[in-house]
Amino acid sequence: MKINGEPTRSIRLHPDNPRVVQVIDQRQLPHQLTWMDLASVDEAAYAIKDMVVRGAPLIGATAAMGMYLAALDAVAEPDFRGVLTQAAHSLGQTRPTAVNLHWALTSQMEALEQVATASEAVDRLRQNAEAILTADEEQCRQIGLHGVQLIEDIYARTGQPVNILTHCNAGWLACVDWGTATSPIYHAHDRGLPVHVWVDETRPRNQGAKLTAWELGQHGVPHTVIPDNAGGHLMQHGLVDLAIVGTDRTTRQGDVANKIGTYLKALAAHDNGVPFYVALPSSTIDWTLRDGVKEIPIEQRSQDEVKYIDGLSPHGVTSVLICPESSPAANYAFDVTPARLVTGLITERGICPASEAGLLSLFPEMA
Numbered sequence: 001m002k003i004n005g006e007p008t009r010s011i012r013l014h015p016d017n018p019r020v021v022q023v024i025d026q027r028q029l030p031h032q033l034t035w036m037d038l039a040s041v042d043e044a045a046y047a048i049k050d051m052v053v054r055g056a057p058l059i060g061a062t063a064a065m066g067m068y069l070a071a072l073d074a075v076a077e078p079d080f081r082g083v084l085t086q087a088a089h090s091l092g093q094t095r096p097t098a099v100n101l102h103w104a105l106t107s108q109m110e111a112l113e114q115v116a117t118a119s120e121a122v123d124r125l126r127q128n129a130e131a132i133l134t135a136d137e138e139q140c141r142q143i144g145l146h147g148v149q150l151i152e153d154i155y156a157r158t159g160q161p162v163n164i165l166t167h168c169n170a171g172w173l174a175c176v177d178w179g180t181a182t183s184p185i186y187h188a189h190d191r192g193l194p195v196h197v198w199v200d201e202t203r204p205r206n207q208g209a210k211l212t213a214w215e216l217g218q219h220g221v222p223h224t225v226i227p228d229n230a231g232g233h234l235m236q237h238g239l240v241d242l243a244i245v246g247t248d249r250t251t252r253q254g255d256v257a258n259k260i261g262t263y264l265k266a267l268a269a270h271d272n273g274v275p276f277y278v279a280l281p282s283s284t285i286d287w288t289l290r291d292g293v294k295e296i297p298i299e300q301r302s303q304d305e306v307k308y309i310d311g312l313s314p315h316g317v318t319s320v321l322i323c324p325e326s327s328p329a330a331n332y333a334f335d336v337t338p339a340r341l342v343t344g345l346i347t348e349r350g351i352c353p354a355s356e357a358g359l360l361s362l363f364p365e366m367a
């Protein structure tokens with residue numbers, strides 16, 4: 001999407017040095033727009049682990065580029081395949097829930113099987129990484145083209161601005177471009193449909209307040225940041241027409257892992273008859289799993305992400321303790337929303353029910 005009017009992707013090869021990958025350091029937003037240079041697989045792994053980059057599709061894209069960086073270093077190694085296998089392993093250990101990470105690494109390892117030499121590996125892994133970035137951008141654009149119909153239908157019925165609630169950041173910052181949950185919103189806004197977005201702040205890392213609010217503001221989309229706990233009240237009072245969220249891993253029966261708190265929003269939506277949609281590219285579907293609550297690994301992150309909160313003070317970005325230092329904190333990064341609470345899945349191939357039959361109707365090759 002655009003930053004200061006300039007079309008921008010969240011990840012790119014350095015414009016002056018194709019041996020370096022550049023990513024937006026999302027830890028610094030919304031107060032500072034900083035590009036971080038990644039020049040090795042270790043730096044790519046760090047960027048994923050420390051959430052310099054985050055969001056399932058962008059995690060996959062960064063891992064794919066990380067394998068290209070590893071290939072650059074492996075050219076001088078006698079056992080370049082061994083080096084690259086180790087690189088895939090270290091990238092795969094960074095974060096457990098987003099399945100795009102494993103999908104992208106598998107794609108790069110399959111690309112590696114097609115080459116005979118280390119120098120061929122550099123070219124092939126770069127080509128495949130760039131293809132993954134381009135495919136993600138197009139898939140997210142297509143998600144928007146399908147999902148915008150939901151917004152148009154509501155506006156046609158009410159004639160009023162359409163109020164959409166979203167959780168965390170499933171925007172273009174979570175992807176290469178367009179986003180998943182935000183793509184229908186951007187398409188609607190660009191078509192002149194009146195939309196307004198309720199932006200869940202999304203504790204503890206506040207990806208909504210920091211990232212979704214920033215990117216919507218950059219695009220001129222009306223929005224209001226709300227505490228995570230306000231969504232149910234808004235739904236009870238008819239102030240939410242539609243909820244759209246992203247996902248980090250969706251099972252073949254339509255169970256959805258997403259940022260912690262998504263399940264509670266889905267329960268409130270179900271109780272108030274608010275349509276609850278999940279937007280995802282097919283790279284986020286884990287066809288090997290069925291029962292998401294039982295089978296999807298849920299990342300637990302540092303308790304300090306709960307105990308401390310950062311923000312902009314007159315002295316710059318400051319982190320402050322918000323509870324007794326002696327109090328332990330639990331930090332589950334995701335939860336799983338059962339398919340029965342999901343109205344539909346918005347994919348690059350169209351919208352389907354959150355069920356195995358629904359997904360197979362769009363992806364019959366996965367039967």
Ligand SMILES: CSC[C@H]1O[C@H](OP(=O)(O)O)[C@H](O)[C@@H]1O
Binds near residue numbers: 169171245
């Ligand atoms: C389009 S995937 C976005 C997805 O990723 C976020 O998690 P995190 O910021 O920890 O990577 C959140 O679950 C979003 O819905």
